[in-house]
Amino acid sequence: VRGIEHIRDTEDKKLLAEYSIDIKTKDELSVLAQTINEMTSSLVHAAQEADFLTVGKEVQKMFIPLIKNSSGEKLTTGVDERETHSFFGYYEGAKGVSGDYFDYRQLDERYWAFVKCDVAGKGIPAALIMVGVATIFATEFQGWSYKVNGIKLDKVVYKINDFIEERGFKGRFAAFIMGVYDSQTGAAYLCNAGDNLLRQYVAADDKIITHTLPSSPTAGTFSNDLVEMKAPFQQVVKKLAINDIMLLYTDGFEESSRARRTPDYKQIMERKIMTDREGNETIHMEPGVEQLGEERIQEVAAAVLNSGTYTLVKENDPLGPGTEYHFDFSGASGTVEEVVMGIAAVEKVFRMIPDPNANENDSIMVDAKIDAMLSKHFKEYDLYCSHRKPHPDPRRSEYLFYTHLSEDDQYDDLTMMVIKRNT
Numbered sequence: 001v002r003g004i005e006h007i008r009d010t011e012d013k014k015l016l017a018e019y020s021i022d023i024k025t026k027d028e029l030s031v032l033a034q035t036i037n038e039m040t041s042s043l044v045h046a047a048q049e050a051d052f053l054t055v056g057k058e059v060q061k062m063f064i065p066l067i068k069n070s071s072g073e074k075l076t077t078g079v080d081e082r083e084t085h086s087f088f089g090y091y092e093g094a095k096g097v098s099g100d101y102f103d104y105r106q107l108d109e110r111y112w113a114f115v116k117c118d119v120a121g122k123g124i125p126a127a128l129i130m131v132g133v134a135t136i137f138a139t140e141f142q143g144w145s146y147k148v149n150g151i152k153l154d155k156v157v158y159k160i161n162d163f164i165e166e167r168g169f170k171g172r173f174a175a176f177i178m179g180v181y182d183s184q185t186g187a188a189y190l191c192n193a194g195d196n197l198l199r200q201y202v203a204a205d206d207k208i209i210t211h212t213l214p215s216s217p218t219a220g221t222f223s224n225d226l227v228e229m230k231a232p233f234q235q236v237v238k239k240l241a242i243n244d245i246m247l248l249y250t251d252g253f254e255e256s257s258r259a260r261r262t263p264d265y266k267q268i269m270e271r272k273i274m275t276d277r278e279g280n281e282t283i284h285m286e287p288g289v290e291q292l293g294e295e296r297i298q299e300v301a302a303a304v305l306n307s308g309t310y311t312l313v314k315e316n317d318p319l320g321p322g323t324e325y326h327f328d329f330s331g332a333s334g335t336v337e338e339v340v341m342g343i344a345a346v347e348k349v350f351r352m353i354p355d356p357n358a359n360e361n362d363s364i365m366v367d368a369k370i371d372a373m374l375s376k377h378f379k380e381y382d383l384y385c386s387h388r389k390p391h392p393d394p395r396r397s398e399y400l401f402y403t404h405l406s407e408d409d410q411y412d413d414l415t416m417m418v419i420k421r422n423t
Contacts (some may be wrong), residue, residue, distance in 0.1 A: 078091075108325060129164055267288065
């Protein structure tokens, strides 16, 4: 019993690598002890593998312009405030390595280059494609000069397409929007591969509009010759007026999902009918889920920008059909950081499960910046987030834990960057 309690209470399971329960008797207790020792070995191995995934995430972050902590490790946000414009980026990776990525870099006193990319799939292949995109982007704009190079983003996109397609990654491709921002005129020169939706907050009309960019294939799907014949990569220009904001985010936010549950917190299963090519029907059950969706994202952004309020309602909320989650952004000043972190905060509450049976051993990890946003603007903060404790690893002070809670898994990276024209 003491041995099991020691295993239970050891936060970092890697520290159990040399630990074993030693029972010398040759009876059922000895067999049980040996089984527990084998289980402990599996826990240690799993903890070590989790560390490898964390290292992979840190390598992925090396390509993203994020703020570093005192230990030199990158956090989840990046910021650049200029008189002419403001930039803010947010990246929270899901488990393991993947292909979400964004970059933003100054080219000279007038121009800035940026890119937001989402690679299909996860794991090492997606990460390798992401590194290729990041490397080409950085190389093409190294030593860039407007007089010498001009703005020819379509040529860069063709290079990226050729790089991915030539290597023959089966079923893998990159969807992205690349741009150069002119800080003097507010013009954004854009070229896209697959990802053809651009959201823009138009300050004069006080609303978010969606631009549909020219149709083009994802990078790596077809050879350059076929792309040029069918749907060539094209450069276009979109203008930002003063106080306009360009919002770029991957589908991790839109497709953030939570399980729909019954009042006893069991996931709802839905009956689905599938029809094959011959017309034969089969019935199977699928878990019922709800996605955050584009409409909610835009409503939250508008609430932050207008110092207004937002009410989150979840489908099949186990707390009851009348349950609401209220956000009061009246104290917000409408900065780009508040817009991004406001959306991230609502997304966190969207997946949160306030199960009354949860105890101190049930917890969820929360970005400290999201916690700060929730503490200021989430009206039910004291009700759902009152049990807090710091991260046990002092190197990860950018996170904390809410206990007596659980959450639906974050299956995809949450990646967002925004650019606002100030003058």
